Amino acid sequence: MxxxxxxxxxxxxxxxxxxxxxxxxxxxxxxxxxxxxxxxxxxxxxxxxxxxxxxxxxxxxxxxxxxxxxxxxxxxxxxxxxxxxxxxxxxxxxxxxxxxxxxxxxxxxxxxxxxxxxxxxxxxxxxxxxxxxxxxxxxxxxxKCNTNCLKEIVFATDFTPWDEKAINDTLSFAKLQNGTVTVTHVMDGHSHEKKKIKIKNDFEAYAYYMQRKINRRNLKFQLIETKAKEEKIKTLMNHTPYDMLALVRKNKSFIHKLRTVSYTKNLAYMMEKPLLIHPPG
Missing domain, CATH: 3.40.50.620 (HUPs)
Known part of the structure; x- marks a missing residue:
């Protein structure tokens, strides 16, 4: 950078x-x-x-x-x-x-x-x-951002094909201060039990693959469960306080997503900290 x-x-x-x-x-x-x-x-x-x-x-x-x-x-x-x-x-x-x-x-x-x-x-x-x-x-x-610290970075994932490059780019920020990148997926707690098991298995396979491909000690993985879809980012902040949030922009229009109530609430929490948006691809 x-x-x-x-x-x-x-x-x-x-x-x-x-x-x-x-x-x-x-x-x-x-x-x-x-x-x-x-x-x-x-x-x-x-x-x-x-x-x-x-x-x-x-x-x-x-x-x-x-x-x-x-x-x-x-x-x-x-x-x-x-x-x-x-x-x-x-x-x-x-x-x-x-x-x-x-x-x-x-x-x-x-x-x-x-x-x-x-x-x-x-x-x-x-x-x-x-x-x-x-x-x-x-x-x-x-x-109102008043921090110059990048020790703890959360990379929010939905298992996209573009995560590997984005995670590597995010790690370059963490490296500046010997920080950590925690790759996190927030799972809907209201999902059917079979779906939860599938998500957990998919996340474990995803984490194993990424860890082998990237092979960095300061790269961690966590799966979080929340009962309220609209509180995903709030749950994430409470569970894992971070200095910066990173994610890959989905093909779905970023502006269109802002029009939904749940995403607007989530973004309100995001905006308390720097938000790094990676392009897909």
Whole structure:
């Protein structure tokens, strides 16, 4: 995770994400690109081509100064991390993803607003849409995140075919502080007994396979049972306190899942800690 992209809108949650990215870049010995996208003036009915170009130049100059002030606020003189500032143009989501793809970015770090009013805030947020569409890992940092610790990481699994790569990538975070990754599946306690036995057997086979393939001492596995589907993440946090939660994004739309009551409740718990979303495949 050497090249980290930090899209910013200069908000307090974006600042929190930038500070966390600085922490990661220090541990990974990486670099950061601080990135802001704006909508240029292109309406042919407003001025002529020269006037529009002059307007956009002034806008970009103003944004660049703001990026430098934002950078200076977070980056200290003693920091040895290279932080560059880049301005992009709309469309916002595609621009962020396109820039990441063409500039060999390893990780996108973005801030989120947290659990308060989560449906109104997060359903339309840029961070959620980037996490939904990105072919790169996206790390979502909650606004009130005040930890710089990655000792305990939980990888939530539903036994997807893409877990091996995602677990390996997650282990790279744990390695930074000699931490542990606990691969966890939360099982519905209301399931029929035969189904429970099947899930337990499947999980044991999955754990055996992953342990042999990855072969890391700091990789653990656990199966948790809960009686309430909507409380899965809460159960997980109570059972295994963690510093970061990781998962593989399912093919089912991330935004669509947010529209369900149970997933929104679960996400409210997730947003108390950094959330690392791996792309499928």
């Amino acid at each position: 050497k090249r980290i992209l930090v899209p910013t809108d200069f908000s307090p949650n974006a600042e929190t994400a930038f500070r966390f990215a600085m922490y990661l870049a220090t541990l990974f010995k990486g670099t950061i690109i601080l990135y802001h996208t704006y909508i240029p003036l292109e309406n042919p009915f407003i001025g002529d081509k020269t006037q529009r170009a002059a307007h956009n130049f002034k806008t970009e100059t103003r944004i660049l100064k703001k990026l430098h002030r934002f950078k200076k606020k977070v980056v200290k003189k003693e920091d040895e991390i290279s932080v560059s500032t880049i301005i992009g143009r709309s469309p916002l989501i595609n621009n962020i993803l396109g820039f990441a793809e063409h500039n060999h970015i390893d990780l996108i770090v973005m801030g989120t607003k947290g659990a308060s009013g989560i449906k109104k805030i997060l359903l339309g947020s840029v961070a959620a849409k980037v996490a939904q569409k990105s072919d790169l890992p996206v790390l979502l940092i909650p606004e």
